Amino acid sequence: MGKFIDNYLNIITNMLCGILLILGGYNIIVNVLHAGEVGKTLYLSGNDASYQEYTANLKKIESNINNYEYKNSEYDAITMSTLKTKISYCYSLLNSTEAIGGLTLNTYINQYDIYRINNNFMNTIVNECWISGMSSFTFGNNHQGKYFHDVLPKYSQTIVLLVNDSDYLRNELLNNSSFAYTTNNSSIFVRNTISEQYAMLMRNYEQFSEIIYKVSEYLVDGEY
């Protein structure tokens, strides 16, 4: 009987040791994979289409601001001059070192860089340039005319979509401490999310600069 219990306990301890080894190994593997995923970096070459489009938009906005002369038939000179000031402010925000253009080219960026620049997009660029700048000026002053009533609200709808994307990106990045970050339904292994996150961030900046560029075109030509 004693020998039977001894053998039985031997089997139990070996089985438990096996479970412990598997659990410890699993824990190390999952953590190494997670560290690999969140530690992925991305080489910022500036050769991608979105980045080039974004820098081209910035140059065009700057050119439009510098070449502005009043010749608009829809709004008076003071309104257009205020619009120019708003566009200049948006340009300075988009061109600041906290925005995506502030990243040094030909270097590696990490997820924290994306988080930082995405926060700048949501908190500074969209809030200060569009919501408290452009929107409050155009909708708050009861301007007559088609452009401020019909065209700009459509841009606002696009910007809401950009903010939604940006919010999603921020939440995903904040969630990168979570155990579930690399063990969700779609992937258990390193999947290089940083390239997707960078693409989303770059697309937001590019589309926003495109909108500001279109507004600056209206400032110069008076056409839309």
Place this chain on the structure above:
Amino acid sequence: MAKIINRLCLVLKLVIILLTFGLTIFIMFSMYDSLEKELVGQNLLEFLKVILPFIVLIILFTINIMMGQKVVNDNIFFNIASTFSLMSVAYICYRAMYDTNMIFLYKTERNINFTYFSDQILIIKFMLYLIAIIDIVLIIRNKFLHKK
């Protein structure tokens, strides 16, 4: 060779359990401090629930060494498995404090990723209790059955 690995694991598991115990206490203290929670009542109970398996293991390992329990100390499978598990706990503590790629590290004043550590507490407790259970079963086996 097996003997050397066994001795190495024996020393390593002792070093790592003391190290992780210290780090866990530090992380837990920092967490309660940053949340401005005092360590009394329910909070103290929660704190003790986390550090209890460490204390149990330290006591068991001390008994193993002081009493020279060969059935535990010479069990290479147990020593390797427990060292491996404790190394994963140490790696978790290290990442909670030094993995700068996790965004939440920047959200706390203490520069410790409490979110990540809280996620891992359950698996840490499970592994430590499992080590303790195996150790106790081995001691029982040694004490009561081998004497007969």
